[in-house]
Amino acid sequence: MAWLIAHGIVCTMEDPPRVIEDGAVAVEGDRIAMVGPTAEVRARYPEAEVLDARGQLVLPGSICAHTHFYGAFARGMPLHDEPPTNFPHILRRLWWRLDRALDEKAVRLSTLVCLIDAIRHGTTTLIDHHASPSCIDGSLDIIAEAVLEAGLRACLCYEVTDRNGPEGARAGIRENTRFIRQVQRWRATGDPRGDLLAASFGLHASFTVGPETMAQAVAEAQALGVGFHIHVAEDAADEGHSLTIYGVRTVERLAREGVLGPQTLCAHCVHVDTREIDLLARTRSKVSHQPRSNMNNAVGVAPVGAMRAAGVTVGLGNDGFSNNMFAEMKAAYLVHKVHARDPRAMGAEEVLAMAYRENARIAALFWPHPLGVIAPGAYADLILLDYRPYTPLTAANLPWHLIFGIDGSHVTTTICGGRILMKDRQLLTLDEERIAAEARAHAPIIWERFRAIAEAERG
Incomplete structure (x- = not known):
């Protein structure tokens, strides 16, 4: 009707x-x-x-091409450490402690509060990149249940990394494989869950995924017929690590090891050079741009104009910032002008194209009808x-x-x-007051685990 x-x-x-x-x-x-x-x-x-x-x-x-539901409990959280002075410090002192502190309840609540924010700000499709090393198995199901409860559309993956040891890496690969197969079954049988939920194969970043783990992930993804969702050259440290360990830059390494391709989504690409941009274009890999996060982390400004000129699809994400994608559009419009010291840089038409047409191309990797x-x-x-x-x-x-x-x-x-x-x-679908109260009650538990992890790392 x-x-x-x-x-x-x-x-x-x-x-x-x-x-x-x-x-x-x-x-x-x-x-x-x-x-x-x-x-x-x-x-x-x-x-x-x-x-x-x-x-x-x-x-x-609105479509968000890259986000992290798991980061919601970072809001207002004390770090118990000196302020980070660079991006590796931010990862080690904040995100890699917070993700280890998460339990199943935190995964669920952090997803729900982000989904409330998305509904309120008109973001209906979100491509998430998840990490919770202390509860990997079934974590994507927890997120999926929250997405279905909210009634939004989301593509999920688990970020595979070696930073938590070989068993953690294997568990991340298993979780991706299991959830991808589940979504594929939903799609094949006409299960309505498959209308809203999609899946990709998550990798954290080149500098935390060694050759053996990368090869295992590539073999699984190729067998499943899916691409990857991975952070690429977000900071210069990623490029430096790849050159030191593998003798090539990050995008070159990912191309060589079979990660790039028309179904792969590369988040950030702040420090890619002209050769890497050419590789992204030739492999038809997609890129998501997160200007608010890049400014917050002081990692630089991605060469979006050069990538788009080369034919790379570049969409717009938020990297876990608020799900007000109109705010992300404004940030993209402004930061490229001040970075280039040229008011002609990143025109409003380009921002609209990224937020709608390019994001729609990225979403088309995961859903059969236009968004x-x-x-x-x-x-x-x-x-x-x-x-x-x-x-x-x-x-x-x-x-x-x-x-x-x-x-x-x-x-x-x-x-x-x-x-x-x-x-x-x-x-109409979520009880914001109840969910916020549950999150406030659970936050001190997560913050205490975070404090204990920080103390243990400092010895």
């Missing part, structure tokens, strides 16, 4: 985008059936139930925003309204797969 969103300003985000004044979207099942002026759509579906947008913007749900666009046949992942433009809003100037006006705080209604998850800012 079809239902309609009517009387909205529909921004299709097609290439090129259209802006339909008094527009409507017809939804059948989990997909879009028709897009057009309200009068035309209502004439085609005269008996359909109508959700009146009342002049609000109607956009595709990030309002068009017949695309998934009905839609958001309504109470943004009231005080200058004309057209297809030509939409990118600048996105950068200088529209924000996740404007989102009033979030829909994923035709299901309304939030209406008029009221969450």
Whole structure:
């Protein structure tokens, strides 16, 4: 049975985008059936139930091409150490202690609070990269159950690494393999869980995955017919390690060992050189750009313009920052200008292309129908925003309204797969107050484990 969103300003985000004044979207099942002026759509579906947008913007749900649900408990947490002075310090003193402190309850709660944040800010598709070395087996199922409870769309993987010993590496490989096969069974049998959930094969980064573990992971992924989700050259230390140990730069090593390819997603790529960019393009590997995280970690600014000019698909992620992807768009727009000292760098059209068209190409690795666009046949992942433009809003100037006006705080209604998850800012699938209270109660337990790990490492 079809239902309609009517009387909205529909921004299709097609290439090129259209802006339909008094527009409507017809939804059948989990997909879009028709897009057009309200009068035309209502004439085609005269008996359909109508959700009146009342002049609000109607956009595709945002896509986040790289995130970390597991990092939620870091907010406000004391480090019990001197402030990190570089990226390796940040990893060792914060993230590699926090992930070891996580238990099953923390994995679940950290996922749920991130999903609440995503619904509130209109992010309906998230590509997650998980780590919890103290509870690896079944961890992706815990996350998957939370995603299904929320009603959002997510691609999951476990980051394989050697930093927790050979058994930890083997357990990470097993968890990826098990979950990928499970998703493949869901898809093959028409299980509805396979409509929302997808899987890739996670690797942490070149500098924490040795040749034996890498070869095992590549063999498993090739047998399963999937690609990888891996951090690449986020910091110069990754390149330095690869040159010292393997005699080649990071992307060259990953290409040589069979990690790169059209199904592989490389997060960051801040320090890639021209040869590595050429390898990313020739292997048709995808890249996600996380400007807020890169600024926060002081690792540098990725050569996004050069990668896109070479034909590399570069999307936009958040690396565990808030799931307000409109904030990520603004950061991308600004940081490249100040880095290049050129106001022409990273135009608003480029940011829109990354956030919608390029992210849609990345999402197409994992789901069979289009995302990030309002068009017949695309998934009905839609958001309504109470943004009231005080200058004309057209297809030509939409990118600048996105950068200088529209924000996740404007989102009033979030829909994923035709299901309304939030209406008029009221969450319908998750109890935010209860989940936040549970997380607050559990945070001191995780923080105490973190403190004990820090003390043990310092001896």
